[in-house]
Amino acid sequence: MTTTALLLLQSLAGIAGAGLWLAAGFSAGSPAARPSRRERMTVLALAAGGTVALAAAAAMTIVLAGHGWWFAGEKVTVGLPLTLVGLVASGAGIVWWLRGGRVLLARTLMLGGAYAMIAAVLATWLVGYPPQPVATAVLAAAAALATGLTWALLGQRGRRVAAGFAGLLAVLLVGGAGWSWLSDTAAPTIAASGLHLHGASVPTGGAPAVPVTALRTPDDAPGELHAVELTAARHLVTLSSSERVEAWGFGGDGVAGPELRVTEGELVEVSLVNRDIDDGVTLHWHGYDVPNGEDGVAGVTQDAVAPGERFTYRFSADEPGTYWYHTHQAASEGVRRGLYGMLVVEPEGGVAESLDLALPVHRLGGETVIGATDGLQSFTAEEGESVRLRVVNTEQTPIRVTLAGAPFRVAAVDGRDLAGGEAVEHRSVRLGAGARADLVFTMPAEAVRFETDLSAASVVVIAPPGVETDTGEDARLPREVIEVPELDLLAYGDGARPELGPFTAEAELVLDRLPRFVGGAPGYAYAVNGAVFPHIAPIEVREGDVVKITIANRGFDMHPMHVHGHHVLVLSRDGVAATGAPLWLDTVDVRPGEVWELALVADNPGIWMDHCHDLSHAAAGMMMTLAYEGVTTAFEHDAHGNRPE
Numbered sequence: 001m002t003t004t005a006l007l008l009l010q011s012l013a014g015i016a017g018a019g020l021w022l023a024a025g026f027s028a029g030s031p032a033a034r035p036s037r038r039e040r041m042t043v044l045a046l047a048a049g050g051t052v053a054l055a056a057a058a059a060m061t062i063v064l065a066g067h068g069w070w071f072a073g074e075k076v077t078v079g080l081p082l083t084l085v086g087l088v089a090s091g092a093g094i095v096w097w098l099r100g101g102r103v104l105l106a107r108t109l110m111l112g113g114a115y116a117m118i119a120a121v122l123a124t125w126l127v128g129y130p131p132q133p134v135a136t137a138v139l140a141a142a143a144a145l146a147t148g149l150t151w152a153l154l155g156q157r158g159r160r161v162a163a164g165f166a167g168l169l170a171v172l173l174v175g176g177a178g179w180s181w182l183s184d185t186a187a188p189t190i191a192a193s194g195l196h197l198h199g200a201s202v203p204t205g206g207a208p209a210v211p212v213t214a215l216r217t218p219d220d221a222p223g224e225l226h227a228v229e230l231t232a233a234r235h236l237v238t239l240s241s242s243e244r245v246e247a248w249g250f251g252g253d254g255v256a257g258p259e260l261r262v263t264e265g266e267l268v269e270v271s272l273v274n275r276d277i278d279d280g281v282t283l284h285w286h287g288y289d290v291p292n293g294e295d296g297v298a299g300v301t302q303d304a305v306a307p308g309e310r311f312t313y314r315f316s317a318d319e320p321g322t323y324w325y326h327t328h329q330a331a332s333e334g335v336r337r338g339l340y341g342m343l344v345v346e347p348e349g350g351v352a353e354s355l356d357l358a359l360p361v362h363r364l365g366g367e368t369v370i371g372a373t374d375g376l377q378s379f380t381a382e383e384g385e386s387v388r389l390r391v392v393n394t395e396q397t398p399i400r401v402t403l404a405g406a407p408f409r410v411a412a413v414d415g416r417d418l419a420g421g422e423a424v425e426h427r428s429v430r431l432g433a434g435a436r437a438d439l440v441f442t443m444p445a446e447a448v449r450f451e452t453d454l455s456a457a458s459v460v461v462i463a464p465p466g467v468e469t470d471t472g473e474d475a476r477l478p479r480e481v482i483e484v485p486e487l488d489l490l491a492y493g494d495g496a497r498p499e500l501g502p503f504t505a506e507a508e509l510v511l512d513r514l515p516r517f518v519g520g521a522p523g524y525a526y527a528v529n530g531a532v533f534p535h536i537a538p539i540e541v542r543e544g545d546v547v548k549i550t551i552a553n554r555g556f557d558m559h560p561m562h563v564h565g566h567h568v569l570v571l572s573r574d575g576v577a578a579t580g581a582p583l584w585l586d587t588v589d590v591r592p593g594e595v596w597e598l599a600l601v602a603d604n605p606g607i608w609m610d611h612c613h614d615l616s617h618a619a620a621g622m623m624m625t626l627a628y629e630g631v632t633t634a635f636e637h638d639a640h641g642n643r644p645e
């Protein structure tokens with residue numbers, strides 16, 4: 001059984017157990033000295049059912065602990081003790097009741113025990129992992145006060161006693177929510193977040209503090225200048241249906257911004273101008289490991305660029321590969337509306353392929369847009385020529401893509417070449433939000449079709465000259481991408497695994513969904529280690545560290561975790577070591593129940609965002625930082641309209 005199914009079933013069993021014991025407590029209602037046989041059988045049956053359900057929940061907890069402590073921690077340390085206390089109380093109550101003891105106390109014990117069992121379930125859904133002592137104490141106290149209230153009501157102890165328990169319970173619950181609000185909205189302390197480090201107050205181990213503004217590309221950086229200006233503006237985009245859709249963009253007529261194609265060795269200088277994006281914009285170079293001050297995160301490495309303002313980014317084109325750029329200011333809306341484009345760094349001497357297409361895949365106006373537009377797009381290549389498709393998922397959720405009509409190689413992922421990958425056919429490649437793959441194939445005599453699982457109508461067809469591509473029937477053909485299995489990139493290709501040296505730092509990221517306050521507002525938030533932005537403790541490193549990062553997903557959503565300024569080497573997924581070519585990713589799509597082990601080499605000092613690239617999740621709390629010792633920022637995520645997601 002999968003971890004996710006176990007997580008769900010364990011909670012359901014816990015709820016069923018508590019519910020059945022609660023029903024037993026309510027059924028044991030007769031004030032008669034001896035309950036009737038039928039009543040006894042009902043209560044016993046409910047209690048037996050409840051006990052079986054709780055035993056099943058406990059067994060599943062043990063299995064979950066075997067899948068990883070992250071999935072079971074609070075269930076073992078908080079849930080099991082509360083359940084045991086509940087069972088002992090309820091069990092004592094039922095025995096007393098059967099023997100004709102005082103009905104009031106017997107029922108109070110049975111119901112109070114059930115409250116403790118409910119608190120055990122809530123520990124998972126409210127507190128999460130790691131268990132927090134204050135929240136745990138609130139849960140236990142709430143169960144105790146609810147028991148007192150039950151005793152007062154059942155025993156008709158008078159309004160004042162009942163009101164006393166109810167009042168205390170209300171104070172506790174309001175106080176608990178208030179405490180949660182305070183801890184989620186208070187300014188993070190220096191120890192808790194790299195985002196609010198200011199100047200000289202930072203512990204730097206004796207070394208002088210370095211502000212992120214000092215971590216920029218040097219003025220005298222070598223390379224031929226490749227200068228571009230990008231203007232962020234609202235515009236209308238015409239879809240293939242002739243429908244005009246409002247979009248935000250970085251220039252050009254298409255949905256995606258201008259394709260930035262630069263050559264290895266050049267010095268890239270991009271001037272960003274904001275014409276009329278009221279929320280402000282920035283440029284983040286997704287997957288391209290620029291110096292920290294060029295990273296374009298509003299509130300961390302710069303202030304958002306307001307309408308009429310300008311910001312210039314500079315970096316050396318020294319890592320050939322496929323990347324993309326997008327705004328990192330209120331990006332959950334900005335990227336969705338079109339504030340993105342492709343960045344391709346061609347190797348010195350040019351690309352080896354005759355046809356090289358950059359294909360960002362996006363959704364706009366209900367249509368799937370590949371590159372500039374939706375619908376069918378065709379290109380030509382001579383038979384025997386090689387073709388490279390640089391695919392980027394600019395969406396919030398994973399996509400699957402494939403080529404129908406030719407075997408293809410996955411030549412690169414996330415801007416890093418994959419060595420030794422065999423050509424495959426009838427396989428799809430899954431791309432998490434933000435991820436890229438370069439698909440390379442040799443042009444056959446017939447047309448080749450690039451498909452995504454988003455749309456049958458939006459496809460890219462490449463054919464030799466003279467071969468028909470627009471049959472007008474494509475939307476009705478069965479789509480290969482739906483039917484073919486996924487290629488497992490962890491087992492694809494081969495090549496020597498790099499020697500990174502011993503780990504000098506470790507970090508655990510446990511992903512979950514919990515009720516929290518994000519930006520002061522209550523919500524069902526996306527949390528890392530039980531906390532939400534800006535209160536998630538950063539991954540703290542020193543330059544030169546080799547960091548082992550473990551990511552476990554306890555939730556029921558996919559989380560494409562994206563670390564800025566670095567690539568991570570995939571070590572294992574769910575305990576199975578990666579066996580293919582070394583897989584260096586900047587976006588790791590962690591599915592529900594999965595555990596990934598990654599290695600990161602801390603070689604690019606700064607304060608770097610590490611967040612979910614389902615940007616709606618980032619906006620709902622799932623953002624943190626990778627913070628180098630001694631690096632500070634004066635930018636603030638809640639000032640100047642900055643919204644770093």
Ligand SMILES: [Cu+2]
Nearest residue numbers: 559612614617
């Ligand atoms: Cu997510």
